[in-house]
Ligand SMILES: Cc1cc2nc3c(=O)[nH]c(=O)nc-3n(C[C@H](O)[C@H](O)[C@H](O)COP(=O)(O)OP(=O)(O)OC[C@H]3O[C@@H](n4cnc5c(N)ncnc54)[C@H](O)[C@@H]3O)c2cc1C
């Protein structure tokens with residue numbers, strides 16, 4: 462059994478680690494780094510509970526090897542809040558009841574986070590299509606869609622506020 | 631679930647990748663996006679001693695027009711393909727197929743080359759390659775060779791790639807002025823493979839008759855299939871309702887669907903007949919507008 466050294470940046474922190482090539486990214490994040498916000502749902506590439514961002518793009522971490530993130534940047538749900546304050550998307554899911562058991566939630570939020578990076582004000586159709594790889598067995602999706610819409614508004618407001626503050630300074 | 635143990639390489643140069651492939655022969659497997667391969671390794675349906683991850687090989691993720699072709703590097707992700715402005719504007723059939731593959735998370739990793747090389751009769755891009763009469767550039771130790779999309783996939787999950795070869799590029803002929811194409815996919819749920827799907831690409835003559843037709847089928851035979859007879863039937867004709875209907879009937883007669891999880895063979899024939907007729911009409915309409 463060969464062990465490989467990898468260097469990666471996870472939630473803004475540089476990490477050096479040793480992994481077996483067959484180790485899946487989801488296990489590396491949960492077991493080696495303790496990032497248990499990454500969930501294992503189906504373990505067969507179908508549900509999106511294991512979604513993380515690799516170099517900014519949403520992917521299924523159960524369908525990627527840990528060695529593949531060598532030299533790349535990973536963001537999990539633990540990495541999107543700033544200074545202990547929830548990210549606007551997290552606030553939106555809380556306020557609009559975008560979750561019940563919460564198992565799918567980190568995936569729902571990260572996949573939508575990826576969409577909103579490139580598309581600040583998506584249509585409902587775009588939000589739905591973007592989430593077609595993320596399954597929820599509780600909510601019936603409507604409240605998730607509402608949460609993403611509201612989250613997009615909150616993010617735009619936050620951006621405006623930041624820009625105003627810069628102007629004032 | 632864990633794959634069985636393997637040694638892992640991630641070359642950045644094509645030359646290195648080819649050397650590793652020839653060194654380890656049958657014990658080695660190429661991995662691109664891993665979206666088909668990793669699930670197989672996890673289920674232990676497949677096991678290899680050496681995995682050669684080519685996703686870092688340089689220069690194989692470009693989309694550009696050169697000469698008579700649109701050149702797509704094999705490592706272009708399906709997401710990059712669907713977001714590409716040139717493809718959106720000029721290669722509608724390709725864009726339409728790309729956005730219907732799996733889901734956005736899988737498309738962020740899965741590659742165009744992997745979609746074709748996997749040889750899965752339910753993968754969507756091979757039928758598009760057949761309909762557009764694309765060529766595939768295969769790279770090996772001895773150099774490069776070009777093959778027709780038709781002869782690339784030889785059977786279920788089997789290709790004409792020889793030991794030590796890698797698919798490097800997909801070359802799609804640049805569409806003629808009066809041509810139209812579409813991809814229609816019938817699926818049971820979002821993000822799923824198809825019950826049946828059809829790719830149609832038509833080139834029109836000045837009098838609006840069909841100068842050349844390309845029809846590729848997904849999920850309705852042991853391998854992606856060209857509907858030869860239907861192509862010959864519509865060539866030289868204008869598309870009227872009766873022509874589209876007869877062409878669809880011929881397409882169904884050329885399919886060999888089998889009963890499985892996605893439906894009975896009979897159901898698949900019915901679905902195929904309906905979407906084939908729709909696709910021929912739509913491709914023709916698009917050809918007229920251009
Ligand atoms: C949940 C789910 C749903 C899906 N739904 C669809 C769907 O609806 N439609 C669809 O078309 N696909 C679907 N797929 C498959 C997906 O599109 C895969 O990405 C694709 O089949 C393989 O591409 P890859 O780059 O991930 O290849 P990999 O998984 O890395 O490789 C697949 C095979 O191709 C070989 N290979 C890869 N690249 C090359 C190359 N350049 N040269 C030679 N051999 C190569 C590998 O050796 C391997 O045998 C789905 C997958 C999942 C997990």
Ligand code: FES
Nearest residue numbers: 502503508509523
């Ligand atoms: S656990 Fe990864 S997709 Fe379900």
Ligand code: FES
Nearest residue numbers: 561563597598599
């Ligand atoms: S909230 Fe329970 S699975 Fe989505």
